[in-house]
Amino acid sequence: MSADDNAFAVVADAWFDGERRHEGPATFLVRDGRIEDIAAGDRSAALADGGLAVRRGGFLMPGLVDAHVHLFLDGGPTDAKERAEHLKQPLDKLVEAARASARQSLECGVTLVRDAGDRHGVNNRIRGEARTPSAGFPRVRSGGLGVKRAKRYGAFMAADVDDPDSIRDSVAALARSNDEIKLILTGIIDFEAGAVTDEPQFTLEEARLIVETARACGRLTFAHCSGRLGLAIAVAAGVGSIEHGFFMDRETLSIMRDGQIAWTPTFSPVHFQWARPEAVGWSPQTVGNLRRILDDHARHLQLAHEMGVTLLLGTDAGSMGVRHGHAVFEEIERFVEAGLSLETALRAATSAARRHFGLASPVLARGGEFDALLLDASPFDDMANLQRPLAVWVAHPGSA
Numbered sequence: 001m002s003a004d005d006n007a008f009a010v011v012a013d014a015w016f017d018g019e020r021r022h023e024g025p026a027t028f029l030v031r032d033g034r035i036e037d038i039a040a041g042d043r044s045a046a047l048a049d050g051g052l053a054v055r056r057g058g059f060l061m062p063g064l065v066d067a068h069v070h071l072f073l074d075g076g077p078t079d080a081k082e083r084a085e086h087l088k089q090p091l092d093k094l095v096e097a098a099r100a101s102a103r104q105s106l107e108c109g110v111t112l113v114r115d116a117g118d119r120h121g122v123n124n125r126i127r128g129e130a131r132t133p134s135a136g137f138p139r140v141r142s143g144g145l146g147v148k149r150a151k152r153y154g155a156f157m158a159a160d161v162d163d164p165d166s167i168r169d170s171v172a173a174l175a176r177s178n179d180e181i182k183l184i185l186t187g188i189i190d191f192e193a194g195a196v197t198d199e200p201q202f203t204l205e206e207a208r209l210i211v212e213t214a215r216a217c218g219r220l221t222f223a224h225c226s227g228r229l230g231l232a233i234a235v236a237a238g239v240g241s242i243e244h245g246f247f248m249d250r251e252t253l254s255i256m257r258d259g260q261i262a263w264t265p266t267f268s269p270v271h272f273q274w275a276r277p278e279a280v281g282w283s284p285q286t287v288g289n290l291r292r293i294l295d296d297h298a299r300h301l302q303l304a305h306e307m308g309v310t311l312l313l314g315t316d317a318g319s320m321g322v323r324h325g326h327a328v329f330e331e332i333e334r335f336v337e338a339g340l341s342l343e344t345a346l347r348a349a350t351s352a353a354r355r356h357f358g359l360a361s362p363v364l365a366r367g368g369e370f371d372a373l374l375l376d377a378s379p380f381d382d383m384a385n386l387q388r389p390l391a392v393w394v395a396h397p398g399s400a
């Protein structure tokens with residue numbers, strides 16, 4: 001093989017392909033953004049003799065995926081007034097904020113995000129900008145603008161729909177620009193009551209119409225949904241994935257497994273409010289509710305894994321205290337705390353999402369896209385090793 005600007009090799013002491021771990025060194029030959037070969041052992045000397053650039057590291061794995069973010073929101077500020085002011089800024093400021101979120105994600109090794117909605121369509125714009133590699137953004141899968149019921153929760157991320165005609169028209173129009181259709185099925189949890197207290201925004205017939213219209217347009221759906229009533233509608237309607245899904249139950253999980261409905265449990269925003277109750281001013285009783293909700297969520301995550309439900313790792317980055325990129329490490333910790341192996345957590349944060357989204361290269365394999373992180377050492381030795389990628393490669397649509 002000859003020296004070539006579009007080719008290089010990576011040698012790692014061990015690696016994870018997105019599904020399973022591989023021990024012992026391996027040499028990856030990458031050309032034009034694709035993995036031309038994976039060979040056991042360290043072949044760097046021969047390749048370097050051939051004039052090929054070689055990167056070395058302790059561990060190679062697929063780029064991380066955050067399956068639930070809001071790029072136009074900055075999760076850093078925790079002051080409610082400051083957060084409300086952020087939303088009132090002119091569009092160009094929100095676009096700037098989204099660019100900063102995207103860059104921060106990539107620096108943390110997140111090479112793909114699914115944006116779960118913003119009312120201005122900033123996410124679709126960032127998706128376009130991400131196609132230029134010099135932007136330094138992860139690949140963006142965009143939920144554009146979602147759909148919600150008028151006067152109900154979700155105005156910052158969704159448009160109002162009403163009767164069946166408006167549902168059909170809106171979903172078909174949104175499907176032209178969105179990669180997935182987000183439906184806001186329930187409000188947020190009332191933490192003081194320790195429950196979801198509002199009625200679902202859509203009936204089963206309406207939710208089905210959203211799902212079927214999206215499907216006819218070739219689009220998956222993802223549902224913002226927590227609480228028994230909303231979950232029952234979401235799974236019966238056959239959404240592609242349940243987002244949040246607090247107050248989960250075994251019956252819902254079995255329908256999800258059978259219907260191949262994925263789950264993105266997003267522990268991070270609730271965990272933040274439990275860990276830092278003073279940011280919101282929660283009483284000790286509410287903090288107790290938060291802990292109970294998190295523990296119940298962890299139990300159901302473990303159950304979902306045992307039952308074979310597809311798990312996606314998403315953080316809801318942009319929510320209060322949930323920082324783009326960094327939150328992925330914390331969400332992985334939540335999965336591990338819940339009793340899942342790190343391998344299972346990393347699968348949810350890499351191959352499971354790529355497979356659910358229908359991407360061509362869900363794992364690192366010969367002939368596939370090279371979308372990867374090179375780490376100094378294995379995260380299986382110390383999870384903190386994830387946080388310091390030596391190199392990050394993003395597979396961009398259309399680049400290979």
Ligand SMILES: [Zn+2]
Binds near residue numbers: 068070316
């Ligand atoms: Zn969200």
